[in-house]
Amino acid sequence: MNAEIGLLLLTISLTLCLLMAAMPIAQACRCRVALHDYLSLFIKLNTLAQLASLLILVFLFLDNDFSVAYVANNSNSQLASLYKVAAVWGGHEGSMLFWVAAIGIWSWVISLKSDATAPFFHYLHAVLGAIQAGLIAFLLIGSNPFARLLPGIPVEGRDLNPILQDIGLILHPPLLFVGYVGLAVCFAAAVAALLDNSQSMKHHCRVMRPWAILAWAMLTGGNAFGSWWAYNELGWGGWWFWDPVENASFIPWLVATALMHSLILGEQRDRFHGTSLFLAILGFSLCLLGTFLVRSGVVQSVHAFAADPLRGAAMLTLFALVSICGFTLLLHRLPKLIRPISTQGLSRENLMQLGNLLLLVAALSILLGTCYPLLYEVVTGQSISVGAPYFNSLFIPLTGIISLFMGAAPLMGWQASRQDAIKPLALLACICLGVSFSLNYLMLGEIDAHFMLGSFASLWLISCTGLYVRNHLRRMTLPTGNRRFYVMCVTHLGVALSILGATCSSYFQQEELLRMGPGQGRVVAGYTFIYQATETVSHTSYSALQAKIEVRDKRDQHLTYLYPQRQTFNSNAMQISAAGIHRSLFADLYISMGNQLSEEEFLIRISYKPLVGWIWIGALIMMFAGLSLLRPSDACRQARVSPPQLAVKGAR
Amino acid sequence: MTSIKRLLLLGATLTLLLGQAQAEVQTNTSLQAPAVLKRQAIEIAATLRCPMSTNQNLLDSQSPIASELKAEIYLQLERGKTADEIVDFMVARYGERIRYMPSLTSGTALLFFMPLGLLSAVLFWYLRQMHTRRPLPHSQEHRS
Secondary structure, three states: OHHHHHHHHHHHHHHHHHHHHHHHHHHHOOOOOOHHHHHHHHHHHHHHHHHHHHHHHHHHHHOOOOOEHHHHHHOOOOOOHHHHHHHHHOOHHHHHHHHHHHHHHHHHHHHHHOOOOOHHHHHHHHHHHHHHHHHHHHHHHHOOOOOEOOOOOOOOOOOOOHHHOOHHHHHHHHHHHHHHHHHHHHHHHHHHHHHOOOOOHHHHHHHHHHHHHHHHHHHHHHHHHHHHHHHHHOOOOOOOOOOHHHHHHHHHHHHHHHHHHHHHHHHHHOOOHHHHHHHHHHHHHHHHHHHHHHHHOOOOOOOOOOOOHHHHHHHHHHHHHHHHHHHHHHHHHHHHHOOOOOOOOOOHHHHHHHHHHHHHHHHHHHHHHHHHHHHHHHHHOOOOOOOHHHHHHHHHHHHHHHHHHHHHHHHOOOOOOOHHHHHHHHHHHHHHHHHHHHHHHHHHOOOOHHHHHHHHHHHHHHHHHHHHHHHHHHHOOOHHHHHHHHHHHHHHHHHHHHHHHHHHHHHOOEEEEEEEOOOOEEEEOOEEEEEEEEEEEEOOOEEEEEEEEEEEOOOOOEEEEEOOEEEEEOOOOOEEEEOEEEOOOOEEEEEEEEEEOOOOOEEEEEEEEEOOHHHHHHHHHHHHHHHHOOOOOOOHHHHOOOHHHHHHHHHO | OHHHHHHHHHHHHHHHHHHHHHHHHHHHHHHOOHHHHHHHHHHHHHOEEOOOOOOOEOOOOOOHHHHHHHHHHHHHHHOOOOHHHHHHHHHHHHOHHHEOOOOOOOOOHHHHHHHHHHHHHHHHHHHHHHHHHOOOOOOOOOOO
16 A cells, blocks of 8 residues: 555656646746746645655565565565665666755755745756656656556565675765755756846856855765775775766766856856856766666666666657757847956966866766767677776876866966966976876886876976965965865865876785785785684575685784675675775775685785775765855855755665 | 076986986886886786776686687787787787777777867967957958
């Protein structure tokens, strides 16, 4: 019965969304029914219906109702309650429902504070309603989370995919989905801004800014946790593989980064609104395209996720509708948006705008690389792979150039380039280049462009931020801009730390791939690893063979024991390896256990990864710095955006 | 200006000195010790795709064929083959799909030149926009 109520609530929500979407059309057609008076009521009811439907799904999981197909496929009576709740977004149907409900909650929070009579918000809610209606229709037609398995009700569920049974599942998908929702809201705001002429474009973009920042912060967190999860769980020690699924969430992040900066630029200078709107429309379109790539099964991925060609077609249709409508509208209004750029040379707006355009180029190029094998196969019938070596040689130089702009932009003045600032900057760039060049020579021995770019980018960002802080403290400018100023500095430092971590961990990693059995040892990077024993461990959901490996530090003192495991899951006999990791601020010791080679020996991979943790420390700094901009005291308007994710957390 | 010149000079001398030291080091390691071969083999394995698993390189994959191919790479390196020869051998055996860095052919030209094209188009567009809008005597044309 519960499942049917959930389904009914979804249908009600679909009707409400369609009504909301139809409001501006009814108004335009001079329909006599005054629907817009009911807008806030509809939003409330809609959110309530979606939230209740999501909670019913949570209840079905907790209640072990295996007559519901989605529960039977993704849960098991033995599963811990926390994972049962997380399993709600662990599969395709539930995660779509979560996505829809998050849009509902976000639009409700917007409606709480907004002036409901403003046409901008009418259009905004109409577009959000249309998006939700599309997603709910997709859920109801193709992937109903409440579908029953009748009459053959299974006694036991098939269990949640073992790889997903990790803290990563609790953190990574919700953050990512809230980020996607943020981009959907920005898309709706962009369309509303294009439709509504009653207020200035600057005003609209200012309203959109906090939403973009929240979306960006959530996407940052989502990507970082995803990468951290892969590092811990997949057992190969990599943290980024340029896999299509990783790219599908990384591309929107790049676009969101550009969007956020473009909106800040627009707010300060009242220029470049066209770019902001373009990026907002592109961002959400790319979210949908990414969802299509991930869920249709057209790309092969290590993180394979609920692939089904039928769903792919529906997602592709949604993508086509959203992007065609959005870009047509933008093109139609473009002549009004173009304003003269009264600025010269290396002014701050030029550098920022060029940085945004470069981010866009990076996003589109990664998209091309991700889709290329697909297109190639369609055209020629042969298959090729585009992987990490290609993306690295593309993205690392672009990151180098982007960070050049990123470091320099805050030091330049608005409108005109400051001659007095250019000289020290050029000198600083030369010093950074010289230092990274000599570091390269001293540490690697041969010239490696990627290493030089990475070390240059982080050095440059750190020194530029330092210079900027020094200038700022010397001038002691007005206290009003201070919060934003410090957030900007901290975020840019976060980027520098991430780049530094990525560069150091890729180039100074020391690795051994060897046979190991009890009593054998090996020295890697000064640490002695001694294989003590092979143990068997049993857990509620898996049994595992684990190696007990003692680590001794450089002075031959006992440091720790590491326990890499090969886990075999009880439910589906799937085997995965879980790494044993000793984390410290400056280096991780990482051991993963491979195949059994003889009765006693296993293939063991020991890695010493310096500064690898800084990648995620940097990303967390970025995320929290972004969120701190949304604190209520900053401005009344910005306060209204932070609650959605709190509300979502409460709903879980 | 003088400080920049001095810096450049310093950089150039540093390069020369280090370059000589490096050349000496390289002659010493030309014996191709097993550890060096192993590192090379790992580097090559990281750029090739495992034919068995969904999307993993040979280094990360734990399928039997991946271990076999890793051993093959090492053996070929021992026989004195270069990295390019080994990759060509793998491509001849398993097809173009095995390499993560596609080769430049007429079919993949777009993959390599599109990003460059995009980059130059964006820069050109922006610089042109900036240029035409500045009231300079020599640029009379209006934006298109």
